Amino acid sequence: MEVLPLVALVAGSAAVAGLARRTPVPAPLLLVAAGLLAAYVPGVPAYALDPHIVLPLLLPPLLYTAAVDSSYLDLRANARPIAMLSVGYVLFATLAVGYAAYLLVPGLPVPVALVLGAVIAPPDAVAATAIARKLRLPNRITTILQGESLVNDATAITAYKVALAAAVGVSAGWAGGIGEFLLASVGGIAVGLVLMVPIHHLRTRLKEPLLQNTLSLLIPFVAYAAAERVHASGVLAVVVVALYLGHRNWQVDFATRLQEEAVWKVVAFVLESVVFALIGLQLPVVLKGLGEYNGLHAAWYAIAVFLAVVVARFLWVFPATFVPRWMSPRIRDREPETDWKAPVIVGWAGMRGVVSLAIAFSVPVYVPYRNLILFLTFTTVIGTLVVQGLTLPPLIRALKLPPKDVQAETLAEAQAQSEASRAAEERLAELLEEPENSTLPPPLADRLRTVMERRRNAVWERLGEVNPETGESADDIYRRLAREMIAAEREVFVTLRDQRRIDDEMLRALLRRLDLEEAAAYREET
Secondary structure: OOHHHHHHHHHHHHHHHHHHOOOOOOHHHHHHHHHHHHOOOOOOOOOOOOHHHHHHHHHHHHHHHHHHOOOHHHHHHOHHHHHHHHHHHHHHHHHHHHHHHHHHOOOOOHHHHHHHHHHHOOOOHHHHHHHHHHHOOOHHHHHHHHHHHHHHHHHHHHHHHHHHHHHOOOOOHHHHHHHHHHHHHHHHHHHHHHHHHHHHHHHHHOOOHHHHHHHHHHHHHHHHHHHHHOOOOHHHHHHHHHHHHHHOHHHOOHHHHHHHHHHHHHHHHHHHHHHHHHHHHOHHHHHHOOOOOOHHHHHHHHHHHHHHHHHHHHHHHHHHHHHHHHHOHHHHHHOOOOOOHHHHHHHHOOOOOHHHHHHHHOOOOOOOOHHHHHHHHHHHHHHHHHHHHHHHHHHHHHHOOOOOOHHHHHHHHHHHHHHHHHHHHHHHHHHHHOHHHOOOOHHHHHHHHHHHHHHHHHHHHHOOOEOOOOOOEHHHHHHHHHHHHHHHHHHHHHHHHHOOOOOHHHHHHHHHHHHHHHHHHOOOOO
16 A cells, blocks of 8 residues: 555544544444545545455554453453353354355355354454443443453454365364364463563563563564464464553553553554544445346345344343353352343444454455355444444433442542552651651651642542532542643743743753643543
8 A cells, every 4th residue: 555545544534533532423433434435535545455464463453452451350250251252152153144144145155154154253342342432331241342352353263264264175174173263262372371471571671661662562463473373363362461461561660651551542543443444445345346246136135144143143142141140050159140231232232343354355266255255244344333333322321221330439449549548658657767768858758748648538539529510529620720720830831932041952841740740630531
């Protein structure tokens, strides 16, 4: 791809994603719609979706940033439902959609039908995470959807390879296929386990934040390539490494964490925007290969496969939710009670995305019915994103799911901060008794205590009374006033620079100090 079209793609995708933040419509839907419209604008080049770019270059960083931000403890606590969806459901959907396509399309061989089923089977990681965050789903549902989306690509890619081998006549049979699946899965996890400790050790030994964050950008590609090199699952290797690093991130230098969060937010924003725009831009390529099919027949196939995908998810989700609880007292004791609303949401939150399209484009040209596979994959991706993406928010509102208990979360935060503050007070008392610290003036020691007390009280103040007119707590007012004071200081510094009373180097140093103070005074609403 040439530079100018690439810049135009990134800029256009970012602009649409920015617009989506001002609307109630999830960003993936607007991006796909923009891509569909742009595909037929005169002068817009053809953005062919190359699976050799999407799978090894786009998928690893997207999975990495999603896994690093996930909670290892929450994922472990919900391992059973996540495994039921990310492995069990993907295999079930492969068989169900494949069987439906076999019955539907005259002459379609069973192995080719299973190729289609494997291609369409995995819900998209980016779509699930983006919509779950936008809708502020209950924590457990969000965790299950995120956990499913982290692992299901590995299951689908492995199932696709097994089905493709059967379709081209080089399969080792069902036993060989199961063996290949287990080898890829276990191998991917093993590669991740082997890499995660040395990578973390290297990160903590590098003292320069720029070097640490350069390593951070390379990690997903290294893990993916290393696993694929030994014919294991690169997806699982990336997820294992990312979960470990995210769980141990507190051991990294503070400057590295601040930089890393900013860097990966930009990377994730750009890649997520681009991949959904690319989906819409594939329409001309997909339609070009449909010349051999009757339009009405193709439309009927698309509707039927879409319905098969939706029905198959509900057929799996409800039994997978309730049957194990009925059969196992241990599961009933370990997992919270679940009503029918949660599986309805999980069942409907099955949007497909760029990974399905990338796998479809990787189907060799000599495989029969390849153009039909591309078309049905494209229509299913668009159908799930539009139909399910648009109807999921009103469905959640109609079901009246219990919202996040913000009060309980704030109370837990306040209690944790109180314990940490007590530990800090004890440590400060110990340090002040040491001879090398005896020269610290008492006012500076008092300032340390004041800062610590302010941090402890801030969370408790959010639980207190709020201004009836503005809805602000005392802590909110404090932060707002602090930001206003910092803004006033910033204006003075810039004026002094313009008057040549300070130089630009000093201005940058002063502004950086203010930026850090403002960041401390800023609390992102969740």
